[in-house]
Amino acid sequence: MKNIIRDSVAGFKTLVVGMRVTIDQFFRRPVTVHYPHEALKMPDRYRGHIELVRDPETGKSLCIACKSCEKACPSDCIFVDGLKREGEKRKSATEFTLDFTKCSLCGACVEVCPTDALRFTKSYNLASTQKQSYFFDLMKRMEEQKK
Amino acid sequence: MSFLEIEPFRIALYVVGALAFVGANAAYLVWVERKAAGRFQRRAGPTEVGPAGLLQPVADAIKLMSKQIIVPPGSDALLFRIAPVMVMAPALMCFATIPFSDSIVARNIDVGLLMIFAFGSINVMAVMLGGWASRNKYAIISAARVVSQNVAYEIPMLLTVITMLMVAGTLNLHEIVKQQEAGFWAWNIFRLGTNPLMPVTFVIFFTCMLAETNRAPFDMAEAESELVAGAYTEYSGMGFGVFFMGEYANIVIGCAVATVLFLGGWGSPVGFLPGVWWFLAKMYFLIFTVIWIRWTFPRTQFYGLLNLSWKILIPFSLATLVLTSIVMKIPRMF
Numbered sequence: 271m272k273n274i275i276r277d278s279v280a281g282f283k284t285l286v287v288g289m290r291v292t293i294d295q296f297f298r299r300p301v302t303v304h305y306p307h308e309a310l311k312m313p314d315r316y317r318g319h320i321e322l323v324r325d326p327e328t329g330k331s332l333c334i335a336c337k338s339c340e341k342a343c344p345s346d347c348i349f350v351d352g353l354k355r356e357g358e359k360r361k362s363a364t365e366f367t368l369d370f371t372k373c374s375l376c377g378a379c380v381e382v383c384p385t386d387a388l389r390f391t392k393s394y395n396l397a398s399t400q401k402q403s404y405f406f407d408l409m410k411r412m413e414e415q416k417k
Numbered sequence: 418m419s420f421l422e423i424e425p426f427r428i429a430l431y432v433v434g435a436l437a438f439v440g441a442n443a444a445y446l447v448w449v450e451r452k453a454a455g456r457f458q459r460r461a462g463p464t465e466v467g468p469a470g471l472l473q474p475v476a477d478a479i480k481l482m483s484k485q486i487i488v489p490p491g492s493d494a495l496l497f498r499i500a501p502v503m504v505m506a507p508a509l510m511c512f513a514t515i516p517f518s519d520s521i522v523a524r525n526i527d528v529g530l531l532m533i534f535a536f537g538s539i540n541v542m543a544v545m546l547g548g549w550a551s552r553n554k555y556a557i558i559s560a561a562r563v564v565s566q567n568v569a570y571e572i573p574m575l576l577t578v579i580t581m582l583m584v585a586g587t588l589n590l591h592e593i594v595k596q597q598e599a600g601f602w603a604w605n606i607f608r609l610g611t612n613p614l615m616p617v618t619f620v621i622f623f624t625c626m627l628a629e630t631n632r633a634p635f636d637m638a639e640a641e642s643e644l645v646a647g648a649y650t651e652y653s654g655m656g657f658g659v660f661f662m663g664e665y666a667n668i669v670i671g672c673a674v675a676t677v678l679f680l681g682g683w684g685s686p687v688g689f690l691p692g693v694w695w696f697l698a699k700m701y702f703l704i705f706t707v708i709w710i711r712w713t714f715p716r717t718q719f720y721g722l723l724n725l726s727w728k729i730l731i732p733f734s735l736a737t738l739v740l741t742s743i744v745m746k747i748p749r750m751f
Binding site: 274278282285288289291292293295296297298299300301302304 | 453455456457458459460461464620709710712713714728729732733
């Protein structure tokens with residue numbers, strides 16, 4: 271008899287404690303971000319698809335078309351082509367395409383690049399209804415960014 | 418003679434008023450519930466349809482009304498169609514006798530309290546019929562659950578109501594509020610002179626009210642993680658919509674009755690504002706508490722639910738009943 275009353279009172283107390291916890295949360299600010307209207311800033315180490323880095327002095331790609339990334343890529347989704355221009359010590363890339371349908375964002379290409387010509391972007395709004403929109407021409411992309 | 422005293426006008430006004438009140442409440446309590454649920458979980462709730470999501474109930478209503486009501490093959494078509502009506506109609510009937518203020522009451526019946534509990538129990542039968550008629554295993558399990566749950570919780574609820582009747586001495590809701598008009602110390606929940614366990618009686622009544630309206634943590638009938646949607650599994654479109662509205666209408670009635678019985682109805686604790694606002698404030702505070710409880714506690718297990726009723730609520734409500742009768746009778750013996 272005594273136990274039942276004591277247990278019931280103790281049980282009721284725990285219910286009140288629980289309700290105090292939730293009402294405390296009720297009066298705090300919501301933490302959700304309303305995604306299409308507002309978005310969180312991506313963290314520094316976020317891995318989007320890769321892009322080419324531009325040489326700050328010449329404004330051209332740092333890529334020397336060594337094809338290390340092409341070889342390092344486990345999914346075989348990078349294609350690089352290049353030539354040696356007159357008066358330049360190094361080769362330069364003429365074509366750099368990424369097949370993002372295969373890319374697993376492993377970062378092997380970024381790691382292997384001897385001239386640090388590749389980096390991750392922070393773009394993530396990449397939904398599309400066409401497969402074609404996932405074949406990125408990274409040279410063109412870099413040129414467009416210049417404008 | 419004002420036109421309010423002409424009988425047909427009065428009936429028409431009541432019907433329109435009750436329908437509007439129930440409809441608006443059912444629609445916007447869904448919005449309140451979703452908003453509150455959001456806030457309890459540090460979300461924002463509906464925001465997209467209209468300012469602060471205020472048009473969400475309208476959008477939901479249009480969606481529900483435009484959907485086809487599918488009667489599953491092999492089900493009892495008549496019962497299947499009647500069940501939602503049987504949830505909604507008694508809820509509307511109950512509004513006839515609830516006194517919103519000294520002058521706002523559709524029909525001041527002497528047995529108002531009895532009438533509310535009589536119509537209130539039909540709700541259970543409607544959910545059971547709906548579940549049975551659906552010819553769906555989840556719905557039938559839910560129907561069985563709803564009956565055993567409500568048999569268990571009707572008893573402590575009525576025991577607390579008997580306690581209140583002994584204190585008040587009348588079934589007339591208007592009279593019950595009149596007795597508590599002196600101030601907040603005269604509200605039944607604080608009248609410790611008649612029964613020192615009055616707040617406990619209120620808690621028991623409120624708990625039973627939650628169970629009777631199938632609200633979490635006692636939502637055994639609609640345990641979506643176990644029974645899909647319980648008795649409502651096979652209902653589509655407005656069939657489901659009416660069940661949903663009926664649920665909220667029953668919550669409104671339960672909270673209104675709790676306000677009348679325990680919290681002094683339209684009586685104001687401080688003295689300003691007309692009584693009807695105080696009634697609504699108390700009622701909506703209780704409704705908020707119902708929502709608050711739902712988003713705080715997880716669903717109980719079924720035997721936990723029955724244990725709570727048979728082992729705790731019924732003994733406690735019997736104790737308050739006996740205690741009240743002793744406190745009330747002993748002074749008269751001398």
